[in-house]
Amino acid sequence: MKKTHSSAGPSQRMLRVGELVRHALAAMFARGEIEDEALRGAVVTVPEVRMTPDLKIANAYVMPLGGQHAEEIVEALNRHKKYIRGAIAPQINLKYAPEVRFFVDDTFEEAGKIDALLRSDRVRRDLDEDDSEQD
Known part of the structure; x- marks a missing residue:
């Protein structure tokens, strides 16, 4: 089959x-x-x-x-x-x-946007909060 x-x-x-x-x-x-x-x-x-x-x-x-x-x-x-x-x-x-x-092909552009988002202060602050909660 x-x-x-x-x-x-x-x-x-x-x-x-x-x-x-x-x-x-x-x-x-x-x-x-x-x-x-x-x-x-x-x-x-x-x-x-x-x-x-x-x-x-x-x-x-x-x-x-x-x-x-x-x-x-x-x-x-x-x-x-x-x-x-x-x-x-x-x-x-x-x-x-x-x-x-x-x-x-816009994959490089999309990857750049995601990278910029991950480096933003807002996301960094959220990640830092997660790290402090794990301690």
Whole structure:
């Protein structure tokens, strides 16, 4: 009997294919293959690619080095997504190349907000109170 993973998160295959797509995109960006004014001189990292369960859509989260012009870069990549799909298809060796959709990766920004919150006086005061109660 086959198990379904509807609420369990991504399957091993989804993770493996996402990593293949991520590496193919990173290599393509490093070579500077896409001709677009918004991408000229930009160093774009691909921290994560999330695949849909049917492997037909690859949601690629990207961030330019330094975080400058992230929205414009994502718009430029989405303008060229058909070319990108065709260029990475031979490298990922699937029956069908997934449609690639680009999004700004905001995980670093979120981590910064959490870090700032944890360092705030209010949280520090609460933590100090917890420490004094344990003594």
